Amino acid sequence: MHPTHEQERVHAAILTVSDTRTTETDKGGQAILHALKQANFDVIDYKILKDELDELLAQLRIWCSDPSINTIILTGGTGFTKRDVTYDAVVQLVDKEMPGFGELFRMLSYDDIGPKAMFSRAVAGAHAETAIYALPGSTNAVKLGMDKLIVPTVQHFLGELKRR
DSSP states (O other), X not given: OOOOOTTOXXXXXXXXEOXXXXXXXXXXXXXXXXXXXXXXXXXXXXXXXXXXXXXXXXXXXXXXXXXXOOEEEEESOOSXXXXXXXXXXXHHHOSEEOHHHHHHHHHHHHHHHGGGGGGOOOEEEEXXXXXXXXXXXXXXXXXXXXXXXXXXXXXXXXXXXXXX
């Protein structure tokens, strides 16, 4: 039987990537926070940063080196504008990418928004034993990713990252 790792504790950091969002207007970040709390997962940190590649990489590296954080969930910056650099930051940092995450996210998004789903650069992967997910900035996209993909599988992901 394949292990499920349901005993794994999730200790998450949330990062909203936006040039315009504030704590009061960050519906995506708040939706992540709500989903994590509903699942009885721990939220260790929550920040909003501008779409600046170097700043994003620096923050991700800080969290990846923090032993109290094992999961990072980003929202925003996954599109194709010149300012969208979340995907670029995540793929520079991860040791192993999880292609199925982006594929499933876009497939599920297609049911809601049609072929424009292919413009999402949602991505997930691991840096050492830290799970990293990047979702688009829309609240509907965040809810979809959290409810259908992240919350049901993050404990399994963390358990697999610890396996030898």
